[in-house]
Amino acid sequence: MRIGSGFDVHAFGPGDHLMLGNIRVPFDQGFVAHSDGDVLIHAICDALLGALALGDIGRHFPPSDPQWAGCDSVVFLSHCHQLIQEHGYVLGNLDCTLIAEQPKITPHAPAMQQRLAVILGIQPTQISIKATTSERLGFTGRGEGMAAQATCLLLKQ
Numbered sequence: 738m739r740i741g742s743g744f745d746v747h748a749f750g751p752g753d754h755l756m757l758g759n760i761r762v763p764f765d766q767g768f769v770a771h772s773d774g775d776v777l778i779h780a781i782c783d784a785l786l787g788a789l790a791l792g793d794i795g796r797h798f799p800p801s802d803p804q805w806a807g808c809d810s811v812v813f814l815s816h817c818h819q820l821i822q823e824h825g826y827v828l829g830n831l832d833c834t835l836i837a838e839q840p841k842i843t844p845h846a847p848a849m850q851q852r853l854a855v856i857l858g859i860q861p862t863q864i865s866i867k868a869t870t871s872e873r874l875g876f877t878g879r880g881e882g883m884a885a886q887a888t889c890l891l892l893k894q
């Protein structure tokens with residue numbers, strides 16, 4: 738059994754939606770990022786890679802590589818899922834927290850769980866998506882961006 742944790746941040750910039758858990762969430766801004774900026778998937782990737790002690794998302798998909806410009810973050814997550822299988826593990830469960838004042842995440846959480854479960858080949862009940870504000874403190878509190886945390890448990894097959 739191995740545990741992993743991931744953390745990511747993206748700033749808000751021009752746009753009209755956010756990609757979160759591969760779900761398009763309507764918003765009056767977008768993410769500033771090299772890829773599609775899916776901060777939730779990026780944190781999950783780092784948790785999975787961390788559990789395997791295989792570095793972080795930037796090591797596997799360098800932000801300096803134009804190949805990943807505007808990339809759908811499902812590409813990154815599918816790669817991490819493949820690595821789990823190659824190392825003889827299955828994903829036991831995933832617990833995630835998004836930190837932002839806006840948009841409200843809770844109405845979209847079930848869709849994110851469903852979508853991530855399909856990508857990762859597990860049940861939605863094995864995935865938890867939570868959200869909190871930072872009580873208007875710090876960069877998330879000022880509405881400058883969003884942070885995501887993820888914790889995973891891998892089980893030996």
Ligand SMILES: Nc1ccn([C@@H]2O[C@H](COP(=O)(O)O)[C@@H](O)[C@H]2O)c(=O)n1
Nearest residue numbers: 837838839840841842843868869870871
């Ligand atoms: N972006 C967010 C932030 C919070 N929520 C939900 O609201 C609850 C209360 O948030 P506090 O920061 O005041 O504790 C939180 O537990 C979430 O259910 C949300 O959906 N989206």
Ligand SMILES: C[C@@]1(CO)OP(=O)(O)OP(=O)(O)OC[C@H]1O
Nearest residue numbers: 770771772794795798799800805
């Ligand atoms: C995902 C990658 C892909 O180049 O770029 P970004 O979309 O900027 O996201 P970040 O969370 O900074 O992770 C680094 C990169 O791997």
